[in-house]
Amino acid sequence: LDGIGPVILSGVELAGRIRSRLASEIASTGGRPPGLAVVMVGDDPASSVYVSSKEKACARIGMAGSVLRLRGDSTQEEALAAVRALNEDPAVDGILCQLPLPAHISPSAVSSAIDPSKDVDGLHPENVGRLWRGEEGLFPCTPLGIMALLGEYRIGIEGVRVVVIGRSDIVGKPIAAMMLHANATVTLAHSHTRELQNLCREADVLVAAVGRPGMITREFLKQGSVVIDVGISRTSDGLRGDVDFGSASHVCSAVTPVPGGVGPLTIALLLSNTVKAWRKHLA
Ligand SMILES: NC(=O)c1ccc[n+]([C@@H]2O[C@H](COP(=O)([O-])OP(=O)(O)OC[C@H]3O[C@@H](n4cnc5c(N)ncnc54)[C@H](OP(=O)(O)O)[C@@H]3O)[C@@H](O)[C@H]2O)c1
Numbered sequence: 428l429d430g431i432g433p434v435i436l437s438g439v440e441l442a443g444r445i446r447s448r449l450a451s452e453i454a455s456t457g458g459r460p461p462g463l464a465v466v467m468v469g470d471d472p473a474s475s476v477y478v479s480s481k482e483k484a485c486a487r488i489g490m491a492g493s494v495l496r497l498r499g500d501s502t503q504e505e506a507l508a509a510v511r512a513l514n515e516d517p518a519v520d521g522i523l524c525q526l527p528l529p530a531h532i533s534p535s536a537v538s539s540a541i542d543p544s545k546d547v548d549g550l551h552p553e554n555v556g557r558l559w560r561g562e563e564g565l566f567p568c569t570p571l572g573i574m575a576l577l578g579e580y581r582i583g584i585e586g587v588r589v590v591v592i593g594r595s596d597i598v599g600k601p602i603a604a605m606m607l608h609a610n611a612t613v614t615l616a617h618s619h620t621r622e623l624q625n626l627c628r629e630a631d632v633l634v635a636a637v638g639r640p641g642m643i644t645r646e647f648l649k650q651g652s653v654v655i656d657v658g659i660s661r662t663s664d665g666l667r668g669d670v671d672f673g674s675a676s677h678v679c680s681a682v683t684p685v686p687g688g689v690g691p692l693t694i695a696l697l698l699s700n701t702v703k704a705w706r707k708h709l710a
Pocket of ligand 1: 569592593594595597598599616617618619620623636637638639657658659660689690691693
């Protein structure tokens with residue numbers, strides 16, 4: 428591959444097409460637009476950026492986006508009460524709680540309080556169970572985006588060996604479930620995994636969701652593998668993924684860039700989950 432380089436799996440165009448499709452559906456349905464409410468506790472600067480980009484993304488496709496800002500010293504009970512009020516609000520189809528939360532508020536208590544039919548981050552135990560059982564439900568947006576990207580580039584994963592590094596509830600575990608349902612053979616690796624490099628070198632598809640910039644070098648990769656870089660870290664050189672792109676591109680056949688790979692799809696699939704919830708609420 429030297430001199431030719433890997434296929435760059437861009438998420439930008441696909442995300443754009445998903446957004447236009449949603450915008451036309453909203454415009455042609457008319458009536459009450461889909462509503463997405465984001466709960467944010469405290470004023471973490473990175474979270475503020477993510478929250479306002481979600482708000483703008485909603486507005487651009489005709490969706491009603493709102494942000495409920497709670498003070499950083501709000502109690503867990505106050506956060507849960509805010510979620511319950513949104514559960515009751517008929518103008519709200521999707522609710523998500525921006526992470527990270529302050530240490531005194533349990534993220535799982537908050538996600539368990541969200542009405543499962545409004546749980547657009549797919550973190551409520553009912554939706555987690557539905558995902559693992561292969562049933563219909565609302566599932567986490569980043570893994571949905573990865574599956575959409577693989578589909579877009581016609582990368583079949585049936586029977587292939589997938590290694591996922593990272594076991595978070597929002598990325599690692601749900602992408603493992605989705606890949607499993609798509610008939611891949613999946614291994615979930617994490618910080619206690621021994622001989623990680625050797626394990627990764629057996630992967631036809633490697634998903635890195637760690638948050639350690641440049642960690643994945645060519646030594647982790649099988650020749651011709653597909654590399655999905657979920658990591659986003661802010662460094663003095665700007666946003667960096669988990670994959671050392673320069674090194675990896677000598678070995679892999681396809682790789683997602685950071686930025687412009689998985690990131691744009693995450694927001695597009697969040698909008699898509701909200702529209703899905705809206706359709707069900709209208710029915
Ligand atoms: N592109 C997007 O839209 C998007 C969406 C969500 C997240 N992200 C990014 O993806 C990254 C991961 O986020 P997250 O929330 O999924 O994960 P997280 O909760 O931060 O967890 C990181 C995972 O990486 C594992 N890990 C840490 N160091 C490791 C090492 N040296 N070797 C192997 N595994 C290691 C941890 O293992 P343990 O479980 O053993 O601690 C953990 O499972 C972050 O950079 C985040 O910003 C991007």
